[in-house]
Amino acid sequence: MSVQLPDELSASSAARPRVRVWLKLLKVTKIVEQVVRENLRAEFDTTLPRFDVLAALDRFEDGLKMSELSAALRVSNGNVTGIIERLVIDGLVLRVPVEGDKRATLVRLTQKGQEEFAKMAAAHARWVNAVLEDLPPAACEQVIGILDTIGRAPKQTVKVDDND
Amino acid sequence: MSVQLPDELSASSAARPRVRVWLKLLKVTKIVEQVVRENLRAEFDTTLPRFDVLAALDRFEDGLKMSELSAALRVSNGNVTGIIERLVIDGLVLRVPVEGDKRATLVRLTQKGQEEFAKMAAAHARWVNAVLEDLPPAACEQVIGILDTIGRAPKQTVKVDDND
DNA sequence: CGAAAAAACTTCAAGCTTGAAACTTCATAC
DNA sequence: GTATGAAGTTTCAAGCTTGAAGTTTTTTCG
Numbered sequence: 001m002s003v004q005l006p007d008e009l010s011a012s013s014a015a016r017p018r019v020r021v022w023l024k025l026l027k028v029t030k031i032v033e034q035v036v037r038e039n040l041r042a043e044f045d046t047t048l049p050r051f052d053v054l055a056a057l058d059r060f061e062d063g064l065k066m067s068e069l070s071a072a073l074r075v076s077n078g079n080v081t082g083i084i085e086r087l088v089i090d091g092l093v094l095r096v097p098v099e100g101d102k103r104a105t106l107v108r109l110t111q112k113g114q115e116e117f118a119k120m121a122a123a124h125a126r127w128v129n130a131v132l133e134d135l136p137p138a139a140c141e142q143v144i145g146i147l148d149t150i151g152r153a154p155k156q157t158v159k160v161d162d163n164d
Numbered sequence: 165m166s167v168q169l170p171d172e173l174s175a176s177s178a179a180r181p182r183v184r185v186w187l188k189l190l191k192v193t194k195i196v197e198q199v200v201r202e203n204l205r206a207e208f209d210t211t212l213p214r215f216d217v218l219a220a221l222d223r224f225e226d227g228l229k230m231s232e233l234s235a236a237l238r239v240s241n242g243n244v245t246g247i248i249e250r251l252v253i254d255g256l257v258l259r260v261p262v263e264g265d266k267r268a269t270l271v272r273l274t275q276k277g278q279e280e281f282a283k284m285a286a287a288h289a290r291w292v293n294a295v296l297e298d299l300p301p302a303a304c305e306q307v308i309g310i311l312d313t314i315g316r317a318p319k320q321t322v323k324v325d326d327n328d
Numbered sequence: 329c330g331a332a333a334a335a336a337c338t339t340c341a342a343g344c345t346t347g348a349a350a351c352t353t354c355a356t357a358c
Numbered sequence: 359g360t361a362t363g364a365a366g367t368t369t370c371a372a373g374c375t376t377g378a379a380g381t382t383t384t385t386t387c388g
Contacts, residue, residue, distance in 0.1 A: 017304035018296040019289050022196055024308050029193040030238045031315045032186055041347085049374060067336060074194045076376050081338060083374080103336040103383045125183050132182040134313040140181035144188050146307055149298040151195045205377085213344060231366060240346050245368055247344080267353045267366045 035131050036124060044120055049075075051124070053083050054092065054109065054117040063096060063108035092116055199295050200288060208284055213239075215288070217247050218256065218273065218281040227260060227272035256280055 037048045056072045057064060064072065070080040084107055087093035092113035098104040109117065132140070201212045220236045221228060228236065234244040248271055251257035256277035262268040273281065296304070 016289075017301040017308075018293050018299060021299065021304035021307050022292045022296065024311050025189055025193050025196070027238075028311050028314045029189050032189070034238065037346085047346090047373075065336080066338095074191075074198060075374090077337065078339075078377080079375050086373085098336095101336080101384075105337075125180075128186045129182050132186065132314065134316075135182060135185065135310065137181040139310045140185035143185050143307055143310055144181075146299065146303045147188050147192050150192050150296065152298075201376085211343075211376090229366075230368095239344090241367065242347080242369070243345050250343085262366095265354075265366080269367075 032128060032131050035127055039123065039127050040120070043123060044116075046120070049079075049083055050087060051117075051120055053080070053087060054113060055121070057093065057107060057109045058114065058117050058121070061108075063106040065098065065104050065106055067104075069107060087113070196292060196295050199291055203287065203291050204284070207287060208280075210284070213243075213247055214251060215281075215284055217244070217251060218277060218284070221257065221271060221273045222278065222281050222285070225272075227270040229262065229268050229270055231268075233271060251277070 033048065036051075040046050040048060040051055052073055053069065056069055066080055066084070067077060069084075070077045073080070084093060084095070088095060091110055094108050094110050094113075096106040096108055098106050135143075197212065200215075204210050204212060204215055216237055217233065220233055230244055230248070231241060233248075234241045237244070248257060248259070252259060255274055258272050258274050258277075260270040260272055262270050299307075
């Protein structure tokens with residue numbers, strides 16, 4: 001019955017599931033982000049980007065170079081510079097010179113940073129759990145499995161673990 | 165074999181799948197966003213937020229009020245003000261007074277805005293399809309179905325269709 | 329060795345984003 | 359009607375974000 005669909009139409013039809021899933025991902029992500037952002041502000045007087053940085057640093061006790069950090073967070077280099085600057089002022093983060101390379105800087109959590117982040121991380125888990133309460137664990141695993149194929153590009157910067 | 169896990173540990177274990185799926189969503193979203201952002205700049209000399217606004221307006225020929233727009237995009241009111249300002253300057257968007265309510269403004273695509281957006285939307289579909297090429301359509305539908313349970317809050321602002 | 333290129337950062341302007349505070353207009357209840 | 363509050367926006371400061379351009383250090387290789 002479907003006679004002679006124009007090329008452009010059938011083409012965009014083929015593209016539709018992926019665009020739709022993209023829009024859905026975007027929507028859910030924004031919803032969760034908003035909750036996390038609001039709670040971070042209300043309960044810890046901090047921001048999501050700062051939390052993201054702390055989370056990344058918490059995973060690497062030995063610290064991360066600025067470039068490794070921006071790669072892990074998928075943001076620009078210049079961006080990280082400013083955030084780290086403020087975190088250093090607040091005493092949550094420490095800059096350590098890399099021996100043998102005067103260009104690079106290692107960034108690491110301070111004791112205070114670790115403690116602060118521990119509290120935030122626990123709260124963060126609760127918030128996310130609350131927003132996603134309608135997702136059974138099995139469904140989560142399923143989504144994780146399906147989406148695991150994405151972003152398997154040849155790019156890999158040694159320290160960035162892709163287990164997320 | 166598993167003897168007496170401390171309460172906090174078992175609690176965070178229960179929370180883990182949801183946090184993990186959240187991190188995965190965040191990761192995939194950032195990857196796709198980056199691609200779309202770069203291409204929008206390179207090929208259309210525009211930004212993602214601008215594209216988002218045009219996309220929202222394209223869905224509603226009759227236009228959207230500023231507040232409806234910010235609700236649809238899930239961003240703050242003040243944010244939309246600035247973006248619309250620039251879009252108006254560029255002639256892509258039109259502000260129309262709402263008759264019967266001097267507080268509100270209706271925002272609508274101009275002819276030029278519609279044409280520009282049409283080109284961008286086609287390209288956008290191609291980019292997204294390319295990034296998500298490893299996701300079979302069936303997998304997309306599955307993810308969409310699973311995530312569809314999220315964000316079913318009692319909030320509903322009439323014009324905002326949640327079919328995404 | 330000594331250029332030339334690459335790597336690691338920082339700086340900067342322009343734009344995005346938020347939440348709070350203000351402002352105008354509208355609706356409600358005395 | 360008129361005060362009181364709600365609704366719709368805009369303004370603003372602070373912070374985030376990007377991409378481009380610039381600085382310093384390291385590496386490559388002729």
